[in-house]
Amino acid sequence: MTVHDRNQYILSLGAVAMSAIALLFAFLELRSSDRQLDTSVWPYVDTSFSLNANSASLTLANKGLGPALIHEFRVLHNGVEIRHPLELPQFADGRGGNYSVTTASAPGSVLAVGEELTSFEIRGENVGLGMEAALRDIQIELCYCSINGACWSNHSQANFREPVAACADQDVDIGDALDIFRETNSDVSPQAEDTP
Structure with missing residues (x-):
């Protein structure tokens, strides 16, 4: 060479x-x-309870930087899923009552940045006062995704928001849940307003 x-x-x-x-x-x-x-475009969905003397509500708010696609949303009492919000006052005071509820289905919803969704609001005499003690035993399970397909869940006790590969789709029919509630709690007289 x-x-x-x-x-x-x-x-x-x-x-x-x-x-x-x-x-x-x-x-x-x-x-x-x-x-x-x-x-x-990371969303960050936060949940908060609001209590007044005669009302109790649960709100989801997107405090992140992008839209949140809600796939799973469950309310549990001591690990048992609550099928309808009207079950909550019974856990609070051990008795039924004449309560009314307004609900909105969270699974399948898209929360824009800064948007809030009131999942349910229960109204009735002293319902908020009774619910205060019950909140210690209430857990919220939530799984949502960004528009890029990144997903987060709080199902793990380690963190409020933990990255997951994907969220499961939750098929929710509030009307069916209300019918089941009425059948199993005939002593309660709910006046429910279901909103999609």
């Missing part, structure tokens, strides 16, 4: 190495851009 051939060979290797380094930097830049895009 002549000196000229050797120099050409070294220059060729250098060019290949520089191309590989440029390709690596381009890949890292692309990954960084993808992460920036993902973080710019």
